[in-house]
Amino acid sequence: SPTSESIKMKGSDTEVNLAVNLAEKFTKQDPDFNIAISGGGSGLGITSLLNGQADIANSSRPLSAEEIEQFKQKKIAIRTVVFAEDATAFIVHRDLPLEEIDLETLGKVLSGQLRNWSEITSVNLPINIYGRQSSSGTHSFVKKKLAIEFSTAAKEMTGNAQIIEGVKADRSGIGYVGAGYVAHDPHAVQYIKILKIKETKAGAAVSPVDPGAIKQRLYFFQRPLYQYVLSSSWEKVAPFIQFEKGAIGQSVIEAHGYYLIN
Amino acid sequence: MKIKLSAENLNISFGSKDVLKNINVSFAEHEVTALIGPSGCGKSTLLRSFNRMHDLSADAKISGTLKLDGLDLYGSETRVTQVRKRIGMVFQKANPFAKSIYDNITYGLKINDLPHGKNVVEKALQEAFLWDEVKNDLNMPATRLSGGQQQRLCIARAVALRPEIILMDEPCSALDPISTLKIEELIVHLKKRYTIVIVTHNMQQAQRVADKTVFMYLGEIKEEGPTQQLFHYPKEEMTARYVNGQFG
Amino acid sequence: MKIKLSAENLNISFGSKDVLKNINVSFAEHEVTALIGPSGCGKSTLLRSFNRMHDLSADAKISGTLKLDGLDLYGSETRVTQVRKRIGMVFQKANPFAKSIYDNITYGLKINDLPHGKNVVEKALQEAFLWDEVKNDLNMPATRLSGGQQQRLCIARAVALRPEIILMDEPCSALDPISTLKIEELIVHLKKRYTIVIVTHNMQQAQRVADKTVFMYLGEIKEEGPTQQLFHYPKEEMTARYVNGQFG
């Protein structure tokens, strides 16, 4: 049967845990289903498609013009699936007296122009930035959205989880992670705080964990999550994609703190 | 008397070091020849060249002709394994295999497709005066034997193959006087069938066992001749000084 | 004659193996004493016990009293380093340090805070009849010397410290007759100042150099006495067989 053929799924770290849960649930329905899931980042997923090392690429960003060109050159046909919506949350330590932040200030913080919390809050602590490695999809997403270069003092953590760990322990830390990572982790919420984002200084503050706002696309750092599938592999992958869109799949996505497609 | 083994114009060097210089020597059948000379003069080197042990040293350069019954030992058609089967060797340092005593004797026999029953082993060990000491421990690792026993085992191993020539490099250096005496008896006994060349530091030993003695010095043969003549009426002053300037 | 070094009721065992049994022996000042006996009888073990080399073997058990000029060598107040400085040792196997020839001699001098100039080194090497052969290569690694040269270097190293006693364990076993003769001369020369104990397998050597000879057998002292008497009028039959049943 085609489903017993092994499927390779690679890509965004943001989506990898979700994919694992989906695969696990699907295996219960179809015990022959055979999948290998890896993280590594959106870029890895997409290049793996190009190199024939994956059937599905999870990506937290759209294809770049360059990548589209590469697919064309290699005559590789792919199909795009948007299967969830993600919001990037900015987190600080629970004790930091800061609830919301506007884009301009956030940009200054992350680019290293502001170096001490005293410039925007009442505490005198140096700002510690917990970021992702430069080639991560989330990293480039935030960078592009804010149109800044990250401070070179930013720590580069190898995953969302490490960022949360870092900020948890660091009163002066700020970091960014997929909203899903914090929304449903009761341990995390004890120690960290999710900042509300204002697009302008006067604008309304929006939380990334507010489903209503996300649905209305009000949160500034929100983005669709993609799955790119090799057309040649579509047949063996299709049942899984169907499953994602079905009732169980959708509930898993929600339970993970991501949002459904309108 | 028939010449069994000979070297003509033999030169050996290791790297840039000349160790043997234009050696001409021959060993007669059924005789015992002793090689004497001060330490480092090249006795072992000469002996080892006959069964092509220098093939192992990459930097050894050998020129000249070595012959066994007219067979060119280093000829391109000559098979080194056959040469070594015909020329047995007992080394300066005892080197038993890390096998049982029994297997030490049979190894060479098996390799060469010779009979290797228990009686063959017993015979070889008896010839080397070792049988009585080890007959109940034939399966013991040979490495557990004492130094002197190991040396006799190596002699037994060589003898078992019934070679035509036995080269012995100081076979008694690790032995006490009584075992030494036994080995000397053995040598005298063996020469009826084999041709024997023995390196020794011991002047008395040379006189007791050797028909002919060759005196080497600094890589050259200084003098050779019948043993009694060489010891008692040496032609060279160097020889006289070496054989007399000492013991008893 | 003054007793310089002595052992009373000495027993030594390694693990469960008794090697020396109730040894009583003494060595007189300015005399050469030879220890003879078949291989494995315990000569080296006895010699090594005097400068406490067995401290290195964990399984060595020693009982009895060893005295140097009345000082208990194994006493709790006795410093082993001082014992060893006063009792020089030349080992059965030559054991030069992996240093230059020069440093081999000066090492012990430096350790003991003694003058270690070039002249001291030269003197020591001359006493061991090695100076002429190495005077141009003092910085050469000692390990490159020939076996015999290494042994003489070890003698030089021991002599350099001006010990009171020199213990020599077969110092000539690796030497050619000429070097042997030189070492023997050296021994006879040294005994004017030092007390010397020498282990040898060579009966002639014992007779040439020793004032007194001790014959050991299986860990016991079978007989001792003035050399000439022991060799020519042995009291024990065992002794007679050992000193006669062999070489010319």
Place this chain on the structure above:
Amino acid sequence: MKLKTRLSIDVCFKYIFKVTGLLVLLLLGAILFMLIYNSISFFLDVRPIDFITGLEWNPTGDTPKYGILPLIISTTLVTMGAMAIAIPLGIGTAAFIAEYASPRLKNMLKPIIEMLAAIPSVVIGFLGIVVVGPGIANLADLQNGLNALNGAILLAVMALPTIITVAEDAIHAVPKTYKEASYGVGATKWQTLRKIVIPAAAPGIIAAVMLGVGRAIGETMTVLMATGNAALLPTGMFASVKTMTATIAIEMGEVPYQTTHYYALYAIATVLFFMTLLANILGEYFINRFRKYHAV
């Protein structure tokens, strides 16, 4: 068996050994080729001098920066920190085991060292996250213990067994006769150890240290997990550092193949390769200098 058969078997195996041998050498040689080939591709885009002396590593910026100096300095810092801990401890322990420990103690210590060596680097890295990191943060009153010191401590633990076993072997291999000779002229145990045993074992000990250095420079997982990975010029042992190996491990996952950034990672690997090579060659040089004293 007939002599002819024996001789043909002999020749046959000679070729089998030779061919497999050469094949292995070829494969291992290909590693160097791959490094150089990809590095050349990189240096077609970026000038070597900018690469080696550049103070900024930011390959995904709007104007990508490929300065490797911060990474080299980070690697050096962590390695030297590790060696400062591991060399004295290692040689001390080796000497203790070889010269002072009773046979029973020795039989206990050797397995301990081997167990330490057996622990995979990822486990050490894990402990860096859960034990050493928080420990450092507590003691030094830092927000976060993921820094160079953490990496150095962990690498020291990883390099120690190598240093100890190799050095102990070397010390143990010093012939007993050397020691006897030294005791024979009245030297104490300590003097013998320092002046005879350790010099005689020097080649082995230097080899040990060099192996340790090589291991520390090249260790990936531990530093990846424990040093915080900030691509800055490090300001001290408490700074987060991003070593060369960690850079490769982090970024290779996400770079598109055959891009400048991809080649840049191979270029880092090449530099890393030559750093370890240098350590080894230096070690070799000293080994040869000492070995001539041991030539028989």
Place this chain on the structure above:
Amino acid sequence: MRFRAERITTIVEWGTLLLSTGLVCFFLVIILWEIVSKGAAVISAEFVLQVPKEGMTAGGILTPIIGTVLLTLLTALFAIPFGVCCAVYLQEYASNNWFTRTIRASIRNLSGVPSIIYGLFGLALFVQGLQFGTSLLAAGLTLGLLSLPYIITTAEEALMRIPNSMREAALAVGATKFETIRDVVLPSSMSGILTGVVLTLSRAAGETAPILFTGAAFYINQTRASVNQEFMALPYHLYMLSTQHQSIDAVRPIAYGTALVLVFVVFVLNLAAFYIRYTYRKNEN
């Protein structure tokens, strides 16, 4: 006076060495204590025999255990024959000239090459070049390459320890070179070679960096494996659980359990090496 000073220095000297030894032991105790005390809590038959569940926050680690076992087998299959043959070639056949000396030095250096570089090479050669894809095969070969220099050097050392007089003994009774190697050289060096092999494999089993890009996957939903598929491996699993997983606190106990199993696996391999060395040594003496 001098006597007392001497005794004090002796104590200080001795103490220094004892202290460093103590510290080294202390490191091991800490490591083991941390892993065993926290890991033992989650270890059970289920933990070892079940696949990961609930997004790897529950269940066991059977899949990575299987992956590590297969990976190590593959490594052994590739590295042992090639490594030993290469060592025999270098030690017994190749003449000792500048060429072989260079080769030998290169091999020594290769054993010092960082494992991540082998990962890069495996990616370039096996995954991309030979089109094995990210797979068990590619990763196994990569680890095999990584192991080769170790196996070659330890095997060469073992061969080198066999004194020439042993070879001469065989040659002198008329053995051919191959017979000498087969009957005398290899048997005498077997303990050394085997010990080196097993230790190298235990090292390979614990490696992470070389499999990062050559075939290790974050999650596999099946326990059956084949050489052209990706796999889970214990060290990679631990790395992922401790740095990449979404609920890092929820999986921490599993991470400890994984660490414990991993350490157990390599310890068992080491014990095997220890045993081999011990029995052979006993037989040799």
